[in-house]
Structure formats: structure tokens, C-alpha cells
Amino acid sequence: MKSQRLKYTIINSTILTLIQVFTIVLKFITQTVFIKTLGKTYLGLNGLFTNVLSVLSFAELGIGTAIVFSLYEPLANKDTKKIAALMQLFKKAYYFIGIVVGLSGIILIPFLHLLIKNFSDLHNVYYYFILYLSNSVVSYFFSYKRSLLIADQHEYVSTLNIFLFLLIQTIIQIPILIYFQAYSFYLWTAIFCTLVSNVFISKKVDEKYSYLKQFDTNKNKVDKNLMNTIKRNVIGMMGSKIGSIAVRSTDNLLISMFLGIAIVGLYSNYLLIVTSISTILIKLTSSMTASIGNLAIEENGQRSYEVFKIHFMINLFLVSVTSGCLLVSINPFITFWAGKNYLLETNIMIIVVLNYFIDQLRQTSITFISAYGLFVPNGRKSIVEAILNLILSIFFMKVFNLGIGGTLLGTICTNLILNSWWEPYLLLKSAFNLRLNFFNFYFKLYIKNAIVFLVAVLAFYKLIMLLDDYMNFGFLFSAIINSLSMIFLLGVFIMLFYRNDGSIKYLKRIFKLRKSDS
Numbered sequence: 001m002k003s004q005r006l007k008y009t010i011i012n013s014t015i016l017t018l019i020q021v022f023t024i025v026l027k028f029i030t031q032t033v034f035i036k037t038l039g040k041t042y043l044g045l046n047g048l049f050t051n052v053l054s055v056l057s058f059a060e061l062g063i064g065t066a067i068v069f070s071l072y073e074p075l076a077n078k079d080t081k082k083i084a085a086l087m088q089l090f091k092k093a094y095y096f097i098g099i100v101v102g103l104s105g106i107i108l109i110p111f112l113h114l115l116i117k118n119f120s121d122l123h124n125v126y127y128y129f130i131l132y133l134s135n136s137v138v139s140y141f142f143s144y145k146r147s148l149l150i151a152d153q154h155e156y157v158s159t160l161n162i163f164l165f166l167l168i169q170t171i172i173q174i175p176i177l178i179y180f181q182a183y184s185f186y187l188w189t190a191i192f193c194t195l196v197s198n199v200f201i202s203k204k205v206d207e208k209y210s211y212l213k214q215f216d217t218n219k220n221k222v223d224k225n226l227m228n229t230i231k232r233n234v235i236g237m238m239g240s241k242i243g244s245i246a247v248r249s250t251d252n253l254l255i256s257m258f259l260g261i262a263i264v265g266l267y268s269n270y271l272l273i274v275t276s277i278s279t280i281l282i283k284l285t286s287s288m289t290a291s292i293g294n295l296a297i298e299e300n301g302q303r304s305y306e307v308f309k310i311h312f313m314i315n316l317f318l319v320s321v322t323s324g325c326l327l328v329s330i331n332p333f334i335t336f337w338a339g340k341n342y343l344l345e346t347n348i349m350i351i352v353v354l355n356y357f358i359d360q361l362r363q364t365s366i367t368f369i370s371a372y373g374l375f376v377p378n379g380r381k382s383i384v385e386a387i388l389n390l391i392l393s394i395f396f397m398k399v400f401n402l403g404i405g406g407t408l409l410g411t412i413c414t415n416l417i418l419n420s421w422w423e424p425y426l427l428l429k430s431a432f433n434l435r436l437n438f439f440n441f442y443f444k445l446y447i448k449n450a451i452v453f454l455v456a457v458l459a460f461y462k463l464i465m466l467l468d469d470y471m472n473f474g475f476l477f478s479a480i481i482n483s484l485s486m487i488f489l490l491g492v493f494i495m496l497f498y499r500n501d502g503s504i505k506y507l508k509r510i511f512k513l514r515k516s517d518s
Helices: 002-060 063-074 081-116 125-140 143-151 155-179 183-208 224-248 252-259 261-286 287-300 301-337 346-360 363-372 376-399 404-431 438-471 473-499 501-517
Strands: none
Touching: 002 081, 002 125, 002 183, 002 252, 002 261, 063 081, 063 143, 063 224, 063 363, 063 376, 081 125, 081 143, 081 224, 081 252, 143 155, 143 183, 155 183, 183 346, 224 376, 252 261, 252 376, 252 404, 261 301, 261 346, 261 438, 301 346, 301 363, 301 438, 346 404, 346 438, 363 404, 404 438
């Protein structure tokens, strides 16, 4: 089972990461044409709609995560009857969610003008929003089937399907943007491709798990104890959902309300770049969630704790390298790609990358929290997180007049004050069940290592900027420097952990697992 778990982890991580890279390329191609044909205003409107739909997705209540978690045990035990019962339950839940999201979006339409500064300068906003809403609602009627693939450690099948139809969507959208310059046609294409993609994945799941149709769906119901567990997890995920929305999905809303839709367009380019890198790393880490969930069922807390530390060390290194690359190249890249008119100030760019660095460090904890199903205690924290983030973001924006930087500083402070310590504490207390001193664990693993790498990244950036002031190399130079930054930070990583016996032990464990797999 260990070798199979490692096998699926490697397959998911490799395929999902490669596909994500190709997906990013497609998104950049589409956004480049979008910028050239429709401009900042429509780019900002597109970014705003994305955030509005993220807020409306609160209706999902974290049921998707609860689905995946509740399927780990019956999949491991090959309990097909329980799997079929769960899938029928989730089908009904997602149909209901799709209807709720659609109705919520319709109710919001008369209030859209409150979210957009200078709303009167725009045309057909309501029509565009209905199309964007329709694309989101369509996906809910098939999402529950994708969840079965994810729980069964076959997420790559779903991801391949999504990528194929994104490719088709891109091929259709680019000529539409060039020849018609019509945002509505662009959205209609997205709706069509989303619908067809979901129909195909639905048929794929039906073929792969043919036993789902063998049970009487009227009599085969989820037992009472499992239903109560799912309800508790969903209630816990409600809090996490609120926190996630407040931290990740309100920035564009606040920017649009206070600064205008064109500024949202500028920020959207930075967000695309940072989110693209973040998504690759999240795919690398979250693709292990199902395997970690399986590990949690079959292994002891000490084993999971060792895997956790390996996971954190690798994530820290990847986040540090990508942060250094972003600092050096994000502004030169935007100048090369979209033009100087799409640049934000340097201090705002640094805050964007700093926010990425701090937020991305949480992914190890988030992955393990999901794998262990710690939704209820983490949900309580997320309610506080949502309130704190909103207050701090508005405070920095209005009182200190920091604009975009204010919204991001609110998120940074929220992560430092609350999330950075609470999530590892929750795992140490409720998942690993080990008698360890939390302060020593947190300081040695988190604080010390994060500070060393952050200082290394900032020092590297400062050195490169000093050189650039004298020589003005531009984008091509920054591309070369990115390669050097990886070598530099790899050197820091080796020096930091070379004499750490624990780290050597963890690395040996990885090679031992690979050897047993072969």
C-alpha cells in the first residue's frame, strides 16, 4: 500500500504540475489577446466577476472537501455500496448548490453598481454578469463526480479533461477577440466548453466506476453516523469557506469599490502571474492530499509527522525560489508582455510578492488539515480570520490611504497574527497526537527557516536591483537571473539543513520509500 500511495502521489504531482504549466501558457496567450483587443476596463470587469463568483461560491459550504474526505475510508476498504450511497447524496447536494448560486447571483444583479466605481461609464454589465454566472452554475451539476476521482487518487484524469477543453476554448476565443472584439462571445464560448467538459468527465466516471449503477439508490442511503460526521465537517468548512473568501476573494471587490475598475485591470495581470505560480505549487502539494488521507488511516502519528516536515521543507524551498524569481522579473515581464501602462509601483509589487510568500507557506498545513478532516476546529478560526482581514484591509486602504497595498497588507497581517501559528498548532494537537513542545517545534521549523529564506530572497533582490540600476539589463537579464536565483537559494537550503540530522533522516526516508516502490 505504501508503494501504491507513493506511485499515485508521483503520478498526480507530475501530471498535474505539467498540465498546470501548459494551462498557464494558454491563459497568458488568451489574456494577451484580451488586453490588446478589449483593454483595461474589460480586464478589470473580468477580474471583478471572478471575485464576485468566488463570494457566491460560499453556497458550496465546503461540501466538496467533505465529499473527498468521507470517501477516503470506503475507497480504501473497497466498500462500493457506501461509495454509491455517498455519491447519490452528493449529487443531490450539488444540484441544490447550483440552484442556490444561480438565484444568489440573480438577486445580486440590482446591486452590482455598488461594487463598481464609475459604473455609469460601462455598458451591458448586467448581461455580461449573467453570462459569467451561467458558466459558474453549469459546473456545479457535475462537480461531485470529479470529487470521486480526486478521492481515489486519480485527480490527473479530471485535470486532463479540464485542460483539453481549455485548449479548445482558447482556440475558439482568440479569433473571437481578434475579429469581433466581443466580450459576450468570449463568455458564451466559455459556457459551451465548460458544459461539454463536464458531460465528458461524467461519462468517464460512469465507465470507471460502473458499480455505482448497481445499487438501488432509493434504499441505499448513507448511515446515520456517517451523515452526522458529514454534517459536522460541512459546518466546520463553513467557517473555512468564509475565511478563504475574505482573504482571497475580496481584494478586487475592495479595489473596484474604492479605486475603480481600471485599477482592478492592472492588478489582474499581477494576480494572474502570482496565481499561476501559486497554483503550480498548490498542485504539487495538494495532489498529495488523498495519499496523506490514506496515510492517516493506515499509519501512526509519528510517521505522518515526519512526512509533514519533509513536505514543509520542500514547500519552503520552492516558495523561496519562486519568490526570488517574481521579485526580479515580474515588473520587467509585465513591461515586455503588456506594456509600461500596466505597471504598478515597485513597493506595491514587493507587497504582492511578500503576500505570496507568506500565504504559500501555509499550504503544507492546509494540505494536512484537509487530509485529516480537521474542518470544525479550523472553521472556527476562519470566522475570526475573515473579520480580522476585512477590518485590516479597509483600515490600511482608508486610514493610511495605501490603495492596493492596503488590501494586501490586511491579508499579510492576518496570516502573521493568526494563521501562521494556529494551523500547525492544530495539526500538532489533533492530528499527530505527539507530546512535543509547540514553541520549539514552531520556532525551529517555521520561524527560523522562514526568516532565513526570506532574508536571502530580499538580499538577492536588492543585489540584483543595484546591478540593474547601473546596467539596466531589462527583461532578458532578469530571465537569466532567475536561473541564478534558484542556484543561490539551493545553496542556502543545503547550508541550512546540511548539519541538521533530522533533515538528513527525512531525506533518507524519501529514498527508502522510492527504493521500496521499485
